[in-house]
Amino acid sequence: MTTRLTVSASSDADTEGRIGQAVAALPMSLHPGGKDADLVGLAGGAGWVDAAMAAIEAGARGVLVVDPSAADARALAERDVPVVLDGRWTYNPAVLDSAAAFSARNDAESLVEVRADVPVGSDLERVLLSQLALVRTAVAPLVQLSFDRWNARGWDARGTLESGARVALAAILTDALEPAASLRIIKPTDAVRLTVPDPATARPGHVVVSSPEGATLLVTKWESAHRVAWRTLHGLVTAGATGTDLAGFERDVELVRGARAAVSAA
Amino acid sequence: MTASTLGVGILGAGPVTQAIHLPTLARLTDVFHVVRVMDVDPAVAESVAGRVGAAWTTDVDELLADEEVQIVVICSPHQFHAEQVVAACRAGKRAILCEKPFAMTKAQAEEIAAVAAETRTPIIVGAMHTFDPGWLAAKQHWGDLITAAHTIRYSIVLPPNPRFEDFATEVATRPQWPAADRNDPDVAAGMIYGGIMGLAIHDLPLVRAFCPDFTDVEVLSCTLPYPAGYVVNLRVGQKDVQVSAVNSHSWEPEWTFEAIGDSSALRIDFSPSYVQAGSATAVIRRGPESEVYGPYAYNGYEGEWRFLAELARGTAEPLDVTELIHDLTFALEVADKSAAAVREATAAANEKVMA
Structure with missing residues (x-):
């Protein structure tokens, strides 16, 4: 019970x-x-x-x-x-469901790209913390982080994971796009792509695992983060x-x- | 072929000619016919010319001297582009299509501009996406986005070319690329320079269109991903720009361009090169509302050939060569500075390992 x-x-x-x-x-x-x-x-x-x-x-x-x-x-x-x-994104069910696919491809030859589209006026530091939590949950924690740019319109940053994988992080402040995060790992032979909507919506995140044999959309779960x-x-x-x-x-x-x-x- | 179709001469008969231009011309037989094909490899020249019932040669001058050749398309290796464009202008051709880049230095580009003006020869550079109906439709409808966009993103995930070439044609020969030690700073810099001038250059004119202060370029960082590609963060005037590409055998090709402002944004998804898969799809978003343009029936390669026909027939205004020079110098600056950044980063990483 x-x-x-x-x-x-x-x-x-x-x-x-x-x-x-x-x-x-x-x-x-x-x-x-x-x-x-x-x-x-x-x-x-x-x-x-x-x-x-x-x-x-x-x-x-x-x-x-x-x-x-x-x-x-x-x-x-x-x-x-x-x-x-x-x-903002960590508890979307697609994030947890993507973790095995991401982890299996996390090595020194991987490029991890993570981007947040958030409304104008968002607290950038809080967005960044949510983004780091997203990477940590889906792939692995960052061990190094440096900024190429940090301004009122967002940021571009670079980081690394313990595996040696390189990470490109970005946030874009805009009211033109739906608030969302995207995370992708790309390797010479395969890739995983995750898109995560706003935490208040029950629209599903999507995980697509792609290799030379084709691309697979993992199960979609219509539950809010x-x-x-x-x-x-x-x-x-x-x-x-x-x-x-x-x-x-x-x-x-x-x-x-x-x-x-x-x-x-x- | 009819007397009213325009005669085409092709310099360089590699995969781009075989898998892009000939299939495109096959869709435009009421407009063009191929007269002569030149390649340094006689077997390739003969094979490719034979597919379209054209004559073949290994001699550039012989092709340019052929009076039936009214339009010259230059698909040779990059280092020959400038001299061949100039020679085609001097040969009195009606229009020239040169694959990008049309020169490797600003001085070469300026020489081309001078000769083009002197001979009144219209030239276009094969930046196919600038002729894509999806891009052209977006251009008509994006309103003030050129000034409103603060962030530009241009991203490519590029599968091996044969995946698409082999659906477009049967390729006679393919160039072989030797393995390289990417830990060597000069090799890493060369990979980045080649990536920018060979791949990023396709859509750098689109990036430049959104960057009025395109001479003010700062490379904030440049990363060389595995196995090849580039991730470059740039400040161009007041715009925040990222240009990235990764080669991958994964099954999701991507070729996107985005311009994002506070209240409006454009995203264009381009169809893969080589295959006749129609145009890009452009989406202009303003908050919860979207306008979608495309996909249209043909892609940017066909668009550039259609425009070339209009130029050759005098029914379209030639492009301003100054703009082509600006496109080139912008690309060269991005390539030079990105390569320098990677050279420095690779050398520093090597020193750290040694220590």
């Missing part, structure tokens, strides 16, 4: 993360709750780590953070409470696990800070 947990969310988190919709779409697992809810949804703006700590102090059994900004989350990681970081993130948090809490989001996030924040500092110093 499914354990039903209660959820509360700040107004900002509810707006940014469509939490009401996600909870309504998991009626056997989740139910709206009050101040003593089992799970708490927080917006990822400044101060989210303090808010998460406070929620845990108040008895929350799990926390979900929508689109987290850069922060020192080490103290939070030391608590034995699951925290799910609901970045937000719903998957809440489902994941529910699973962690009921299983007594904590997840790995915070550990990956800490490494990403360190990488971003180093690369941004190099841009500022240049």
Whole structure:
């Protein structure tokens, strides 16, 4: 039998993360709750780590953070409470489903391309953190990052994975295109292409694995990333696990800070 | 062939002639007939000429002296383009199509411009996508996108050419490329230079069209992917540009061009070269609304031949050769600076390994 947990969310988190919709779409697992809810949804703006700590102090059994900004989350990681970081794309089911195909092609001869099309006015650093989480989840964590360009219209950056694979990262701020991310790995003989829509939509991401023998579209799943993130948090809490989001996030924040500092110093 | 069709002479009978131009001319037999084919390899010249009932030669001058040759198409190796364009102008031909690049230096290009003006010979460069009906339709409808676009993306995933050549024709011979040590800085730089001048050059005129300050070029980075290609991040005036290509045997060829602004964007998906698969499809997006142009029935190669016929018959205005020179100098600058960046990066990587 499914354990039903209660959820509360700040107004900002509810707006940014469509939490009401996600909870309504998991009626056997989740139910709206009050101040003593089992799970708490927080917006990822400044101060989210303090808010998460406070929620845990108040008895929350799990926390979900929508689109987290850069922060020192080490103290939070030391608590034995699951925290799910609901970045823009990570929890789209296509991302998890693509991981095996990407990982199998991750070596020094690979070129990884990742691009985000996001609305004008988006917080670039938060977009970058979501993008790094996407690469980390689908392929592997970046171990090096440097910027060719960072301006009000987006960025172009280069990075590497531990395997030696080279990564080209880009973000383009535009209202002309649908918000989305794309990730591709290209090798001399084959390729994998992933497209991920906005987290609020249930339109599916697409994964196409391509080789000289042909191209295969993996199974499409019509589930929003937000719903998957809440489902994941529910699973962690009921299983007594904590997840790995915070550990990956800490490494990403360190990488971003180093690369941004190099841009500022240049 | 009829008396009213235009006589074509072809310099260089390699795969581009065999798999692109002859199949295109086969669709335009009411406009053109091939008179003579020249190649340095007599067996190739004879074989290719025999397919279209043309004469053959190994001598450029013999082809240019043939009065039945009214239009010359130059498909020889890059280093011969400039001298052959000049010679064709001097031979009094009615129009010239030169495969890109039409010269390898700005000085050569300026010489061509002078001779073309003196002899009043119309010249077009085989940047086929600039003649693609999809591109031309987008051009008519993109409004202020030239100024509004802040980001330009030009991306190619290129399968091996034979995959398409073999659907277009039966190729007589193919050039062989020796293996190269890409860890050698000069080899890496040469691969990038060759990639830009041999592949990127196809659509650098499209990139330039969106970069009014095209003389202000900064290469921010250049990467040489496996097994070949280029990933170049550029600042061109105020525009953020990425030009990339990767050779891959994977099954999803891609040839796209994008110009993206705050509130409008253009994406063009071009059909593969070689095959007669119709034009590009252009999509202009303005928020949730899209306008789609194409695909049309024919591709840019056929478009360039149709335009060439109009030039030869005097029914179209010749292109401004100055613009062709600008296209060339832009390409040369991107190629030179990208090659230099990779040479430096490769040398630095080698030093790091040695240390």
